[in-house]
Amino acid sequence: MQLSIMLKESDKATLQTQIFDQIRAMILNGRLRGNDPLPTTRELSAQLGVSRNTAVLAYERLVSEGYIRTKPYVGTFVAPDLPDTAFFSSSAPETAPAAPAPLKDGGLTEPLRDMRTHRLADPDRRRLVADFWVGKPDARSFPLKAWSHHIKARLKSAGSELTTYSDPAGLLELRQAIAKHLAPARGVVCDPEQIIIVGGCQDGFNLVGRLLVTPGSPAVVESPCYQGAAYVLESLGAKLHPVPIDRDGLDVTMLPQVEGAVAYVTPSHQYPVGVTLSLQRRIELLAWATQYNAYIMEDDYDSDFRFVGSPLTALKGLDRNERVIYLGTFSKCMGPGLRLGYVVAPRRLVESFRRMKMLMNNGQSWLEQAAMADFMSSGEFGRHLRRIRQMYRERRDALLASLHKHFGECEIYGEQAGMHLVWKLPDRFPSAAEVEAKGLAAGVGVCSLATGSALRFDSNDGGDRLLMLGFVALTEKEIEEGIARLATALRS
Ligand SMILES: Cc1ncc(COP(=O)(O)O)c(C=O)c1O
Known part of the structure; x- marks a missing residue:
C-alpha cells in the first residue's frame, strides 16, 4: 500500500x-x-x-x-x-x-x-430562554470594578512576589482573611496555618484524595452525591460505600463499620437534594469518625447563602477530635473561573497537605490570591456577600412563587439555602428526565439528577422524580417566564 x-x-x-x-x-x-x-x-x-x-x-x-x-x-x-x-x-x-x-x-x-467526569456546563444550553442550570452563580454580579482595582494595585506594587515560587499552601494574607471570615460566618475556628489555598473544591478533593486514598481503601459517599467528588475518589481507586440520605441528611445508622475511611459529605445543603444534616446526626457522624479513625471531607460549597434562620455552624465547627477536613470555595460567591478555594486541615495533617499541594502544582497563582485577600480585608467581600445573598433570596422567592402559581402545591427540598432547590415531581407528571426533555424543547433548561452532576447508586431511591432548579443566575422575570413556559410544555 x-x-x-x-x-x-x-x-x-x-x-x-x-x-x-x-x-x-x-x-x-x-x-x-x-x-x-x-x-x-x-x-x-x-x-x-x-x-x-x-x-x-x-x-x-x-x-x-x-x-x-x-x-x-x-x-x-x-x-x-x-x-x-x-x-x-x-x-x-x-x-x-x-x-x-x-x-x-x-x-x-x-x-x-x-475516567468518569462530571458535567461543568452545556454549551448547547446557551440559546435557551431560561436555563435553571445548577451551581452557576450570576456572572453579572461579579464585583468587576473592585476586582480590577485590587488587581491593578497589586500589579503596581508587585516586586519579586509576582514571579517567584511562594508557599504552596498559599498567600498568608489570604489565609488570614479566610480564617477571620470563617469563625463568625461558619463557626470554624482555625489558625491561618491550617488553611491551604486550592484551585476550588475540585482541587481540594484531589488534594485530600491523594493524601488519604489508596487503591481499595474505603470512601463513604452520600447516595446520591456530587459526581465531581465521587469520581475523584473512584479515580484514585477508593472503594465507594454509598450511604442513603433522607430528610435529615445522611442516614448515619447506615455508616459502614470499617476503619480508616474518607467520608465525603455536604452537611449544609446536601448535593443534590438540598437537605440539611440534623445536629443529632452531625454529632453521630463525628463520633463514628472518631471510633473508626475516619476523616470527613466536608464540602461547604454554597453555604454563603442561607435564606431561612441564621447560618448553621459547619460540621467542622463541632469537630473536637480533628476528624473533619473542611472545603470552601469562592466559585459560588465570586465565580468559578477564579479557581480559588481552600481546605482547612486538621493540625496533624497540615504539613502533609502542604507537601502534597507542592507535589500537585506548587500552589495557586499569586495575583488572584492577593486580590482576594485585599477584597476580603477591605470589607468589600462582606458587603458583596450581603448584596448577592439578598438578590439570590429574591430569585429563590420568585421561583417558589412561580412554581406555586403554575403547578399549585409543590413538594420542595433544599429551598432554605444554596443556589438550587429540588422539586419532587407529583405522580401525574412524567419522570424528571422527560420533564427536562420537554423543557429543553420549549427553550427551558431544568436538570434531572444525572444532568445536574449527581451520582446515583440506587435506582429505587426515587431520584428519577427529582428535578433540580438553579435559580441564582436568572432574573426574577426570566424565572417567571421559564416556569410559565415549562408549565405550558408539560400541559401539551
Ligand atoms: C457540591 C459541589 N461541590 C463542589 C463543587 C465544585 O466547586 P469548585 O468550582 O470550587 O471546584 C461544585 C460545583 O458545582 C458542587 O456542586
Whole structure:
C-alpha cells in the first residue's frame, strides 16, 4: 500500500518529522482508521526516496506517541483505541495543528485509563430562554470594578512576589482573611496555618484524595452525591460505600463499620437534594469518625447563602477530635473561573497537605490570591456577600412563587439555602428526565439528577422524580417566564 505523503526539501522540518506529521494528520483526520495497515518502513522509504532509517525513526515516534502499533512478524497498524476526542472533524485540513499526544497510563501500548467526569456546563444550553442550570452563580454580579482595582494595585506594587515560587499552601494574607471570615460566618475556628489555598473544591478533593486514598481503601459517599467528588475518589481507586440520605441528611445508622475511611459529605445543603444534616446526626457522624479513625471531607460549597434562620455552624465547627477536613470555595460567591478555594486541615495533617499541594502544582497563582485577600480585608467581600445573598433570596422567592402559581402545591427540598432547590415531581407528571426533555424543547433548561452532576447508586431511591432548579443566575422575570413556559410544555 502507498500513503499520500508529500515531502518538501524546502521545509524547515526534517524529512522524518514531515513523515511523522503527515501520517499523524491522516489518523487524526480519520483518513486512516484504527487497525488500518501501514506500509513497511522498507516500502515507505522506497516510495518516498528517503533512507530506511528516516522511515524507521518516523514510525518509532508514532509508536511512542501512541498513534500506531507494530505487531512483530505481522506488520504496522493504526492504534485501535484512540479516543474519539483525539480526532479532528473530517473537514479539518491535513495541516491542522498537532493535537496533543494522548496521555498514556503505563506502557506505550496500554489502553487509556477510562475516567468518569462530571458535567461543568452545556454549551448547547446557551440559546435557551431560561436555563435553571445548577451551581452557576450570576456572572453579572461579579464585583468587576473592585476586582480590577485590587488587581491593578497589586500589579503596581508587585516586586519579586509576582514571579517567584511562594508557599504552596498559599498567600498568608489570604489565609488570614479566610480564617477571620470563617469563625463568625461558619463557626470554624482555625489558625491561618491550617488553611491551604486550592484551585476550588475540585482541587481540594484531589488534594485530600491523594493524601488519604489508596487503591481499595474505603470512601463513604452520600447516595446520591456530587459526581465531581465521587469520581475523584473512584479515580484514585477508593472503594465507594454509598450511604442513603433522607430528610435529615445522611442516614448515619447506615455508616459502614470499617476503619480508616474518607467520608465525603455536604452537611449544609446536601448535593443534590438540598437537605440539611440534623445536629443529632452531625454529632453521630463525628463520633463514628472518631471510633473508626475516619476523616470527613466536608464540602461547604454554597453555604454563603442561607435564606431561612441564621447560618448553621459547619460540621467542622463541632469537630473536637480533628476528624473533619473542611472545603470552601469562592466559585459560588465570586465565580468559578477564579479557581480559588481552600481546605482547612486538621493540625496533624497540615504539613502533609502542604507537601502534597507542592507535589500537585506548587500552589495557586499569586495575583488572584492577593486580590482576594485585599477584597476580603477591605470589607468589600462582606458587603458583596450581603448584596448577592439578598438578590439570590429574591430569585429563590420568585421561583417558589412561580412554581406555586403554575403547578399549585409543590413538594420542595433544599429551598432554605444554596443556589438550587429540588422539586419532587407529583405522580401525574412524567419522570424528571422527560420533564427536562420537554423543557429543553420549549427553550427551558431544568436538570434531572444525572444532568445536574449527581451520582446515583440506587435506582429505587426515587431520584428519577427529582428535578433540580438553579435559580441564582436568572432574573426574577426570566424565572417567571421559564416556569410559565415549562408549565405550558408539560400541559401539551
Ligand atoms: C457540591 C459541589 N461541590 C463542589 C463543587 C465544585 O466547586 P469548585 O468550582 O470550587 O471546584 C461544585 C460545583 O458545582 C458542587 O456542586
